[in-house]
Amino acid sequence: MSIRIAGNSYGQQGYSSINVNSKQYxxxxxxxxxxxxxxxxxxxxxxxxxxxxxxxxxxxxxxxxSNFNSDGDFIGPGGVVVPGMxxxxxxxxDRSTWQQIINVSDDARQxxxxxxKREFIQENGISNGDTTKRSKIFREYQLxxxxxxxxxxxxxxxxxxxxYRSAMYAAVKAANPDWEPGQPFDSSILDGVxxxxxxxxxxxxxxxFVRKSIDYSV
Amino acid sequence: xxxxxxxxxxxxxxxxxxxxxxxAAEAANYTEDQAVVAATSGSNYFSKITPKLNSxxxxxxxxxLSSGSCSGNERSITSxxxxxxxxxxxxxxxxYVISPDGTTLSKSCGTSSTSYTFTGxxxxxxxxxxxxxxxxNGVVTTVTATLKVNYNYSF
Numbered sequence: 001m002s003i004r005i006a007g008n009s010y011g012q013q014g015y016s017s018i019n020v021n022s023k024q025y026x027x028x029x030x031x032x033x034x035x036x037x038x039x040x041x042x043x044x045x046x047x048x049x050x051x052x053x054x055x056x057x058x059x060x061x062x063x064x065x066s067n068f069n070s071d072g073d074f075i076g077p078g079g080v081v082v083p084g085m086x087x088x089x090x091x092x093x094d095r096s097t098w099q100q101i102i103n104v105s106d107d108a109r110q111x112x113x114x115x116x117k118r119e120f121i122q123e124n125g126i127s128n129g130d131t132t133k134r135s136k137i138f139r140e141y142q143l144x145x146x147x148x149x150x151x152x153x154x155x156x157x158x159x160x161x162x163x164y165r166s167a168m169y170a171a172v173k174a175a176n177p178d179w180e181p182g183q184p185f186d187s188s189i190l191d192g193v194x195x196x197x198x199x200x201x202x203x204x205x206x207x208x209f210v211r212k213s214i215d216y217s218v
Numbered sequence: 219x220x221x222x223x224x225x226x227x228x229x230x231x232x233x234x235x236x237x238x239x240x241x242a243a244e245a246a247n248y249t250e251d252q253a254v255v256a257a258t259s260g261s262n263y264f265s266k267i268t269p270k271l272n273s274x275x276x277x278x279x280x281x282x283l284s285s286g287s288c289s290g291n292e293r294s295i296t297s298x299x300x301x302x303x304x305x306x307x308x309x310x311x312x313x314y315v316i317s318p319d320g321t322t323l324s325k326s327c328g329t330s331s332t333s334y335t336f337t338g339x340x341x342x343x344x345x346x347x348x349x350x351x352x353x354x355n356g357v358v359t360t361v362t363a364t365l366k367v368n369y370n371y372s373f
Binding site for chain 1 (some may be wrong): 274276277278280284285286287288289290292293309310312316319321322323325326334336338340342343344345346347349353355356357372373
């Protein structure tokens with residue numbers, strides 16, 4: 001396929017610096033090429049001139065290719081997306097395919113528990129999105145497992161995360177029923193809340209965890 | 219005799235009303251924690267605006283937006299929308315949204331200012347940094363995006 005813009009010939013075979021057989025190019029072409037060709041066809045003469053000055057389609061494709069790795073996985077600018085976490089155009093893949101409970105290692109769960117506890121104490125029970133390191137915990141986990149497990153494992157880890165936080169809240173509230181998030185509390189109250197004690201009280205229900213009961217020893 | 223029967227009936231009714239509303243087992247299971255859970259759940263949202271994002275010839279333009287403080291301990295996103303204000307003369311573009319969990323979804327977008335709704339984030343915890351990326355399909359696209367995340371929460 002080729003089209004002619006401002007006197008230059010374009011097409012997959014016309015690139016001088018792109019390997020069109022690479023997975024990176026194929027993934028980028030699959031994501032963008034139709035839209036780029038459609039946009040080229042609608043350009044005004046001034047826009048076409050500007051486009052050519054910026055390197056035309058070859059430069060355009062080189063730019064969008066930087067959003068993919070050599071395996072053809074979407075990684076975004078600077079690798080901000082972990083391979084396996086991009087689910088394409090919203091709605092094309094049902095989220096139930098990745099929002100599933102799977103086995104997550106003790107190590108990953110412990111790291112999440114420790115982070116929840118550290119932030120709960122640091123922020124006096126408030127969920128502060130400005131200071132949280134939860135995205136870092138998720139990313140570390142994602143990079144530690146196979147690509148196919150990343151999205152499901154992240155969903156599972158997030159389910160544990162909420163239960164850890166609820167257990168800590170319940171423990172502080174049980175020690176001081178008048179306590180509200182944001183008020184200081186004695187952090188030793190949380191000594192009795194361990195990952196194991198929280199998890200032993202959970203049972204899977206569909207793609208979530210629910211508590212068997214709500215008794216905490218303080 | 220009638221008086222005695224009436225008195226007996228009244229006493230029976232009073233016993234039914236005031237003596238046996240909750241069994242001992244039920245009372246023991248109803249803890250303060252459950253009262254807290256029942257009393258403090260609800261819904262909330264946050265809304266944040268990106269600076270002007272400029273994508274030239276397929277290069278990516280990116281902005282990070284924090285959720286700020288979120289309500290509750292356990293949260294579940296119910297909807298995510300991104301309102302894109304597109305500058306005139308812009309080319310069509312692809313919009314990417316990355317949640318704090320790392321989940322990434324996209325939309326193909328036109329040249330008019332539009333609000334795009336994402337359903338693939340539903341169920342996630344919204345707390346943390348969200349990333350908005352635009353990639354122009356043509357020469358240049360300039361967009362200012364407003365991210366709005368609705369969620370349910372409970373303590």
